[in-house]
Amino acid sequence: MGAGHGHRLHFHAHSPIHRAPAHLKIVALVVFMLVVVATPRQAYAVFAVEAAALVGVVLLSRVPAPYLAKRMVIEVPFAVFAVLVPFVAYGPRIDVLGVSVSEPGLLAAGALLIKGTLGVLASLTLAATTEPQDVLRGLERLRMPDLIVQIMGFMIRYLDVVTAELARMMVAMRSRGCEPRSPQHWPTLARAMGSLFIRSYERGERVHLAMLSRGYDGRLP
Template identity: 70%
Template sequence: MGAGHGHRLHYHGHSPVHRAEPHHKLLALVGFVLLVVATPGDAYPFFAGYLAVLAAVVARSGVPPSYLLKRTVVELPFVVFALIVPFVSRGPQTEVWGVTVSEPGLVAAGALLMKGTLGVLASLLLAATTEPHDVVRGLERLRMPAPLVQILSFMVRYLDVVGDEMGRMRTALASRGFTARNPRHWPVIARSAGALFIRSYERGERVHLAMLSRGHAPGERA
């Protein structure tokens, strides 16, 4: 269907990074992120070091850096927040390009940007080198509680199905001349979201029936 091969975040490859056990990669990611977050915001050489390590792993994985960089747009809300911080923080003022900003605010914004970007890049690298269901398997290996693993694996399985459904609803709306530009049209969007929710809920019920029909006993692991 619409999804084509692999997931949108996944970059097909056979590098050692791709082949590594998913649960090892997950542990490495969590360790890396904790390390980055725990580093004081003004320890710039350390951040340079983290970036170098990350860049080395990216190079080894064969995922083009531009592929990862394009997908860092998810970080945008944090960037906006980081850019506001120097203007609203208190403390000693300093001047950058003729604009007066708060000095601690500037440091905080820098730290936020660096830590955020490193975390996002590392996560994107995991997503690019690991199929979604392998991530779920990795979590299972790491003894994540079975119900959570099941919920995640259902999410992975049905994300595209619900996404396609949403796409078809959007096409159907557009085919009848609907555009979402005018705020007066927002109720329509809300109603489609409601319809999508109900459809997904009903699908959930049908999936459950199909599971019961194949001898699934609630409380057991799938």
């Protein structure tokens, strides 16, 4: 298989953040997120400090802002939800631009949006500055069970292979006038997914045999 072994979220560069040991970056990310989540919802000064620290790390990592911004669209469904909160929350109502909304709901939604955005940006920064293999080694050093690390390794290795296979199936379906999203064509979609499962499973069997023939004994070197 000649597919790339990296993942699309990694941004190749040379910076102190890229060079930092992966396990330290993972611990830093988890601690940072715990602090962010524990921050009271109206402590805007603390949020400002946290945001400044994160932006500092991003600047130091030399990952271009548009690169991260493009990948932050993952947050959109959640942002839409946060916008709805003030309308359904309880508590005293206030008028914002002539629309009556709940005041505690508005504050909570604001805090949720800040925390969510910081979380997405922090996770993307880890992904952008750390090769997947280094993340795996970092998790290993943090005493993540060996089997979990191995499963993650296989998942990352074959992610592009399997999703590309799915994409080809979808192109094949669409070119035959079949719209996978429409419930009318779900039986066809399900057959495609069934065969994707069989292909993935059989690929796993072949990989396992190939590993056995190279001396695999349940642990990776």
